[in-house]
Amino acid sequence: MTATTTRHNGDAYADLPRLMALMTGDEKHGPAATSTLDVLWVLYDRVLRVSPERARDPERDRFLLSKGHGPMAYYAVLAAKGFLPVDLLSGFGSYDSPLGHHPDRTLLPGVEIGSGSLGHGLPIAVGEALGLRAQGLTGPAVWVLTGDAELDEGSNHEALAFAGPAGLDRLHAVVVDNSSATHARPGGIAARFEVAGWSVATADGHDHEALYEAFTRPHPGRPHAVVARVRSKNA
Amino acid sequence: MDTMRDRFATVMARLLDEDPRVAVVLAEIGRDGFTDAARRHPDRVINVGIREQLLIGAGAGLALTGMRPVLHTFGSFLVERPFEQVKLDLGHQDAGAVLVSALGSYDWPAGGFTHMSPGDVALLDTLDGWTVHVPGHPDEAETLLRHAVGAGDDKVYVRLSVQSNDDARPVDGSRPLTVRRGGGGVVVAVGPMLTPVLEATADLDLTVLYATTVRPFDARSLRAATESAGADVVLVEPYLAGTSTPAAAEALADVPHRLLGLGVGRRELRRYGTMPEHLAAHGLDPAGLRERIVRFLDAGRPRPAGGRTAR
Secondary structure (H helix, E strand, O other), X not given: OOHHHHOOHHHHXXXXXXXXXXXXXXOOOOHHHHOOHHHXXXXXXXHOOOOHHHOOOOOOOEEEEOOOOOOHHHHHHHHHOOOOOHHHHHHXXXXXXXXXXXXXXXXXXXXXXXXXXXXXXXXXXXXXXXXXXXXXXXXXXXXXXXXXHHHXXXXXXXXXXXXXXXXXXXXXXXXXXXXXXXXXXXXXXXXXXXXXOOEEEEEEOOOHHHHHHHHXXXXXXXXXXXXXXXXXXXX | OOOHHHHHHHHHHHHHHHOOOEEEEEOOOOHHHHHHHHHHXXXXXXXXXXXXXXXXXXXXXXXXXXXXXXXXXXXXXHHHOOHHHHHHHHHHOOOOEEEEEEOOOOOOHHHOHHHOOOOHHHHHOOOOOEEEEOOOXXXXXXXXXXXXXXXXXXXXXXXXXXXXXXXOOOOOOOOOEEEEOOOOOEEEEEHXXXXXXXXXXXXXXXXXXXXXXXXXXXXXHHHHXXXXXXXXXXXXXXXXXXXXXXXXXXXXXXXXXXEEXXXXXXXXXXXXXXXXXXXXXXXXXXXXXXXXXXXXXXXXXXXXXXXXXXO
């Protein structure tokens, strides 16, 4: 366990921009780089039952970063939580580094999937929820993070249309909505999950208490989606 | 006699009973064969509906939790339609699965080109680490399915077809069998092409190898066969012509050799009809095979030069 993780949580959160700067070279980060930061922080700090020691525990919660581009916030949170050493961050994207501009699960313990091509996380998460259920592992939760524009990919709709009727109640999706989809209608994301039988909550994607409440809302018998609304990437 | 697909359902029902790691994932196609198994194992016989990207993605997720997923639909919808899922969700994620296809290249010609997948094995050849089994008989399908499911977390493709050889042979999931020995060249018959190959070459002095596991390609066995029979080699495959030509050429790279790859043509026939009609159209019936094999062998023989008989 690194020194970072033993700090007070507020201090650890406050340290995330410094960790991201080790990758980006700049302490100031625009909305695109930080759109997922608070969602990731609240999940890893307060919701997910996983730790570096439990990275291979069958009973762990699984977090799948489906929106793999712009992973600096993800790596910063993983470093803050002790999944990877802080001194790896400065090698971001280099030939000998395990930290790519899209993550690779085979290079980093604690990273559940490699991502980069959009629309792969939710179908894999469905399979993990099915696999855990088939093995009688009813405790672990499966979480997947997508972007709002990522939902353009039809593969997501195969997965979400199946998961609701299949009653995959250990499956959770967080859609970080930065209004980046070119063709979208207001409320469209929540409506699509709802019509497929999911429980849905919408929260301010930078409000930690609102996110925590949305993440932990009971959803018996149904998968749960949280639409986390953040500033537009063009703001 | 049951078909390979019938056998797939009965074998998988037994494997589901025997091994708690095994899960079967379907996309509607083939579900009727699994009615009883689904009743016994409701969490391990999963039908995702007509959703082939999810079929592969969910299979990968099952594997990542420690299961041994067996994914099944027609070849067109198992390998071609969700090819990026095969490449990334299985390959890039390093997740194992058994893909079992049906219909092959022309099992249902009346269904047209949408239900034909002659390019499945060639597509998988662009990826790393796939084992490919092409059984030529329902009994061999059973053997190779058990082999595939039991192969740890390997990525395995099993190509089932209604085309079948007259007899089953003792295939072992890795090496080809020597069916006939001769001195004038080697024919490698893949899966259900063995019976037409044996008929086509009955009176020719050729070694006939029978291959049902084509990836990894057993270079050593081909090389050994050419040492006694000569290095005129004909590959006869029930999918795209020439699919294994690069592998055979690599096996013989440092010796003089001649190589002919026979199989399904690229050109769309735009015909319906029956399998025998499609086999004949692609030159894969005994007459078509014989004609092309004889022409290839003759072309390699020393010819008279300048009016005098050579040697």
